[in-house]
Amino acid sequence: xxxxxxFQQEIKDTxxxxxxxxxxxxxxxxxxxxxxxxxxxxxxxxxxxWALGVxxxxxxxxxxxxxxxxDVGSGGGIDTILAARRIGPEGRAIGLDVLEEMCERxxxxxxxxxxxxxxxxxxxxxxxxPLPDASVDVAISNGVLNLSARKSRALAEIFxxxxxxxxxxxxxxxxxGELPPEVANDQSAWAG
Amino acid sequence: xxxxVFAGKLQRAGFADVWVGGHQPFGIDQAALYPxxxxxxxxVMRETIQxxxxxxxxxxxIVKARRPQ
Numbered sequence: 001x002x003x004x005x006x007f008q009q010e011i012k013d014t015x016x017x018x019x020x021x022x023x024x025x026x027x028x029x030x031x032x033x034x035x036x037x038x039x040x041x042x043x044x045x046x047x048x049x050w051a052l053g054v055x056x057x058x059x060x061x062x063x064x065x066x067x068x069x070x071d072v073g074s075g076g077g078i079d080t081i082l083a084a085r086r087i088g089p090e091g092r093a094i095g096l097d098v099l100e101e102m103c104e105r106x107x108x109x110x111x112x113x114x115x116x117x118x119x120x121x122x123x124x125x126x127x128x129x130p131l132p133d134a135s136v137d138v139a140i141s142n143g144v145l146n147l148s149a150r151k152s153r154a155l156a157e158i159f160x161x162x163x164x165x166x167x168x169x170x171x172x173x174x175x176x177g178e179l180p181p182e183v184a185n186d187q188s189a190w191a192g
Numbered sequence: 193x194x195x196x197v198f199a200g201k202l203q204r205a206g207f208a209d210v211w212v213g214g215h216q217p218f219g220i221d222q223a224a225l226y227p228x229x230x231x232x233x234x235x236v237m238r239e240t241i242q243x244x245x246x247x248x249x250x251x252x253x254i255v256k257a258r259r260p261q
Contacts, residue, residue: 018228022227054218152205168256168257169254
């Protein structure tokens with residue numbers, strides 16, 4: 001048990017260190033795989049440059065004006081900003097990220113996008129979301145759950161903050177079978 | 193995490209109507225575009241993963257579910 005907790009902390013530290021050290025996202029090349037020209041035109045260039053996701057959860061989330069949306073692991077804010085545009089000023093978009101510098105990037109990009117009036121970025125962990133019970137209508141995330149060493153705990157937290165009838169829409173990577181141990185045991189692979 | 197494990201974790205958390213779709217192959221060349229994968233681990237992946245699997249190391253998916261009323 002103590003060893004498991006140490007391992008979880010090691011993964012958490014590795015992921016935070018890796019994300020804190022990067023100087024940019026995956027960039028426009030990757031963003032163009034996941035987002036349409038129209039969607040990319042809706043967000044500032046900085047948010048595109050800082051995109052680190054593996055899909056486009058907003059496209060599948062069927063967001064409606066006035067909804068409250070939580071983006072778990074919001075990074076530079078590309079999905080939070082797209083969500084804010086879908087829900088409009090009657091709604092509320094909340095980006096959650098464990099790194100304050102990512103939250104600051106999100107705020108800057110949201111201001112550039114002109115959606116700062118109904119978007120906010122909070123520092124916090126997906127395993128301990130700083131929101132009340134049943135306070136959001138939709139939770140999205142993009143390539144984030146796999147970074148958690150406590151995935152069940154993170155999902156339980158998302159369940160808690162969703163209102164009854166609320167929905168989750170996540171983009172992530174799945175792996176069938178085993179990766180070679182040289183890859184699976186590499187700390188960089190955990191963060192990626 | 194395998195797709196069925198992902199879906200199972202959602203169900204155990206209490207979610208209903210779990211849906212997985214939007215499958216897209218994710219290969220080593222794509223991983224190399226992300227700054228979080230170091231050049232060293234990309235090289236290890238190229239050396240240890242069979243050549244015919246290198247363009248589909250993982251699968252990008254969209255997962256949707258609903259908290260019951």
